[in-house]
Amino acid sequence: MSSTAIRIENVNKIYKARDGREVQALTNINLNVKKSEFISIIGPSGCGKSTLLRILASLDKPTNGVIDWENSADNIGFVFQDATLLPWKTVYQNVKFPLEVKKLATKENLANLDKLLELAGLKGFEKAYPRELSGGMKQRASIVRALSYNPDVLLMDEPFGALDALTRDKMGLELLRIWQETKKTILFVTHSIAESVFLSDRVIVMSPRPGKIDEIIDIDLPRPRTVDVKETPEFNQYVKKLREVLG
Ligand SMILES: Nc1ncnc2c1ncn2[C@@H]1O[C@H](COP(=O)(O)OP(=O)(O)OP(=O)(O)O)[C@@H](O)[C@H]1O
Ligand SMILES: [Mg+2]
Structure with missing residues (x-):
């Protein structure tokens, strides 16, 4: 086992x-x-x-x-000690980024991404920019990003x-x-x-x-x-x- x-x-x-x-x-x-x-x-x-x-x-x-x-x-998914969101991208663009890079932005993965955002309490903040988030919200977004491609x-x-x-x-x-x-x-x-x-x-x-x-x-x-x-x-x-x- x-x-x-x-x-x-x-x-x-x-x-x-x-x-x-x-x-x-x-x-x-x-x-x-x-x-x-x-x-x-x-x-x-x-x-x-x-x-x-x-x-x-x-x-x-x-x-x-x-x-x-x-x-x-x-x-591997990596959640860094300091949340490292890209400041010029919105929350949604940030968490979706690895899926795009890896060419894994399938319907299924995008639906899963929505679920993860919901779980992380970030629903409604998809269009916000990192500077508009609290420290904890940024951290949660980077966790969602690390989980996005199911490592x-x-x-x-x-x-x-x-x-x-x-x-x-x-x-x-x-x-x-x-x-x-x-x-x-x-x-x-x-x-x-x-x-x-x-x-x-x-x-x-x-x-x-x-x-x-x-x-x-x-x-x-x-x-x-x-x-x-x-x-x-x-x-x-x-x-x-x-x-x-x-x-
Ligand atoms: N790029 C680097 N160049 C030189 N020294 C480094 C570098 N990165 C880490 N160190 C040194 O290596 C040691 C371990 O650092 P590390 O960041 O792994 O510690 P840590 O256990 O994560 O600490 P913390 O709990 O503060 O995050 C420290 O003495 C640090 O100064
Ligand atoms: Mg450390």
């Missing part, structure tokens, strides 16, 4: 500054991501979370080590960082629903311990300088999960454990 989707083997990343100074952003990262697995990555600022996602998305190269993909490496793997770099607590919880539930329906493999960077426990099958805890995996914690809570799980002793045990690991 649980075959490997991505094998990350001995990945190191060293950034070289112009003055010759070196920053070891990632050290010997080893991880097997299973197909349809929901993994969260948590750790202090600067521990290499975005670097790892960028390498997985082929936006950056590891200094050494390999990324081995079960299928192709190009069916197998979704890389999400603090996608809910700019959202208020209530919207954040709602988006988390929505993401779980989409994940459960579509069996995507998700790597999700967050700074919220509770969010990582609520969403994930496994939580990867990283530590900074030199950016390595400290511990991997299996979250053995039943699915499908509802907000009620957050009140259970088991949930709070995981939160406590993660707090300890993170110091």
Whole structure:
């Protein structure tokens, strides 16, 4: 059942500054991501979370080590840490853009896009420009854009960082629903311990300088999960454990 989707083997990343100074952003990262697995990555600022996602998305190269993909490496959706909508395009033009580039703007995909906009609470804002949106709305639009072409793997770099607590919880539930329906493999960077426990099958805890995996914690809570799980002793045990690991 649980075959490997991505094998990350001995990945190191060293950034070289112009003055010759070196920053070891990632050290010997080893991880097997299973197909349809929901993994969260948590750790202090600067521990290499975005670097790892960028390498997985082929936006950056590891200094050494390999990324081995079960299928192709190009069916990836990426939600960036800063919402990166094109300012000269409307919301609708932005979320439809990948479908156009990939020549996948079929009737079915466009209908699905409408559904995603509705789910993300962006109905009625299709003609708005990014400058007319709140931070959270921009973030939701970039999530819709990443989902528009139904990628197998979704890389999400603090996608809910700019959202208020209530919207954040709602988006988390929505993401779980989409994940459960579509069996995507998700790597999700967050700074919220509770969010990582609520969403994930496994939580990867990283530590900074030199950016390595400290511990991997299996979250053995039943699915499908509802907000009620957050009140259970088991949930709070995981939160406590993660707090300890993170110091
Ligand atoms: N393009 C770059 N050139 C040089 N150094 C970089 C570059 N990108 C990242 N770094 C360095 O690599 C380290 C890891 O950065 P990264 O952005 O991956 O951290 P992060 O875990 O995502 O942090 P945050 O939680 O603040 O987003 C940092 O020390 C950072 O300064
Ligand atoms: Mg980051």
